[in-house]
Each structure stands twice: as structure tokens, then as C-alpha cells.
Amino acid sequence: xxxxxxxxxTLVQPVGSPLSLECTVEGxxxxxxxxxxxxxxxxxxxxxxxxxIGQISSEVxxxxxxxxxxxxxxxxxxxxxxxxxxxxxxxxxSVFGTVETQYFGPGTRLLVL
Amino acid sequence: xxxxxxxxxxxxxxxxxxxxxxxxxSNSASQSFFWYRQDCRKEPKLLMSVYSSGNEDGRFTAQLNxxxxxxxxxxxxxxxxxSATYLCVVKRSMYSGGGADGLTFGKGTHLIIQP
Numbered sequence: 001x002x003x004x005x006x007x008x009x010t011l012v013q014p015v016g017s018p019l020s021l022e023c024t025v026e027g028x029x030x031x032x033x034x035x036x037x038x039x040x041x042x043x044x045x046x047x048x049x050x051x052x053i054g055q056i057s058s059e060v061x062x063x064x065x066x067x068x069x070x071x072x073x074x075x076x077x078x079x080x081x082x083x084x085x086x087x088x089x090x091x092x093x094s095v096f097g098t099v100e101t102q103y104f105g106p107g108t109r110l111l112v113l
Numbered sequence: 114x115x116x117x118x119x120x121x122x123x124x125x126x127x128x129x130x131x132x133x134x135x136x137x138x139s140n141s142a143s144q145s146f147f148w149y150r151q152d153c154r155k156e157p158k159l160l161m162s163v164y165s166s167g168n169e170d171g172r173f174t175a176q177l178n179x180x181x182x183x184x185x186x187x188x189x190x191x192x193x194x195x196s197a198t199y200l201c202v203v204k205r206s207m208y209s210g211g212g213a214d215g216l217t218f219g220k221g222t223h224l225i226i227q228p
Contacts, residue, residue: 043218043219044218046216049215059215090156090157100162100204101159102159102216103159104158105156107156
């Protein structure tokens with residue numbers, strides 16, 4: 001069966017510090033991968049998606065970046081965090097070529113102070 | 114007009130009652146629709162897809178009205194465990210190559226089932 005892992009579960013970082021969130025998927029090959037952010041009182045916002053190794057598409061301009069160094073690994077990064085980066089970050093996967101059913105990881109709660 | 118709009122609630126409903134909520138979408142070309150459920154401080158999970166003819170899964174019924182561009186979710190005989198936020202989700206049209214369409218999520222409707 002497929003599983004998706006995210007870490008860390010919770011993170012408190014000062015403004016201006018770097019960020020690295022990791023997501024890995026097990027039990028499937030060549031998945032579509034997604035990074036979402038859910039800010040307080042707001043809906044899920046798609047940040048990045050990837051259809052393959054090294055292939056990243058950005059949905060919104062921001063100071064975040066994403067990378068996919070391996071087929072089932074997706075990393076969200078920032079060189080300098082802003083207060084507005086606080087939120088619940090969710091990684092998700094779907095079968096390649098489809099988006100209808102997305103399976104989400106447990107998420108990372110990021111608080112930037 | 115927002116792409117996907119939902120009444121945020123909360124809907125406070127007694128256990129055993131029937132509750133329904135709607136969601137409207139702005140893109141008439143949208144092809145696929147879903148309801149996801151999100152428990153407090155947890156990740157969203159697919160509840161059910163919404164088919165043109167309407168579909169039922171146990172106590173849950175989903176319906177689509179393309180003419181009016183809304184979808185609905187009906188929960189019968191509500192349980193305490195139904196308390197959650199229900200996210201209306203619409204599949205966007207293909208906007209780039211590579212087979213990666215996108216899902217647009219509503220902000221969710223918060224449902225509280227009271228004993």
C-alpha cells in the first residue's frame with residue numbers, strides 16, 4: 001500500500017531563517033507530487049506541483065522553492081522565511097496523469113516568529 | 114467571483130439529523146468535482162466524487178447541478194464522528210502539459226454534530 005511521509009510535524013522558525021520540509025512517498029512509482037499551504041482561515045493553496053524528477057511548476061510567486069531530487073521525494077525550501085510563510089504545509093501525491101484523487105501527508109505546521 | 118465558494122458555517126446540527134450544504138463554482142468548463150473531509154488539524158481526505166447523475170455512499174449523497182454551477186452534499190442520520198470541515202473541490206481545466214491538471218479547494222464548511 002502507498003504511504004506518504006512528511007517531516008517535521010511542527011516547526012517554529014525565526015524570520016529570515018532558512019526552511020527545508022521533506023516529503024516522501026512509498027509504494028508507488030512516478031507519482032504527481034504537490035505542495036499546498038493552508039493558512040489560518042484560508043483554503044488550501046497549491047504552491048508547487050511536479051510530474052517527474054527535476055520537473056517543478058510554481059503556482060504562485062513567493063519566496064519558496066521546491067525540488068524533486070528523486071522520484072518519490074519532494075522538498076520545499078526557503079532561503080529566508082517571512083512572517084506570512086506561517087501555515088500548515090501539506091504534501092500530496094496522485095497517480096501520474098491524474099489529479100482527481102490526491103492523498104495527503106500528515107502536514108507540517110510552521111510558525112514563523 | 115471566487116473559483117469555489119462555500120458557506121464556512123459552522124453548521125451546528127443535532128445527532129441523527131440530516132444536514133446539507135452547497136458549494137458554487139465559477140468555471141463552467143470544470144469537469145470533475147469532489148468532496149474532501151478534513152478533521153481538525155489533520156490532512157484532507159477524499160470523501161467522495163460527485164457524478165453528474167448524483168451518487169450515494171452510505172449516509173452521504175452528492176449531487177451536481179451544472180446549469181447553476183453548484184454541488185451539494187447531504188448527510189443523513191448524522192453521527193458525532195461526522196464533525197469535520199467539508200471541502201468542496203473542483204478539477205480545473207488542463208492548463209499545461211505533462212498530465213498535471215489541478216484541483217481547486219474551497220475554504221470548507223465546518224460541521225459540528227451535537228449530542
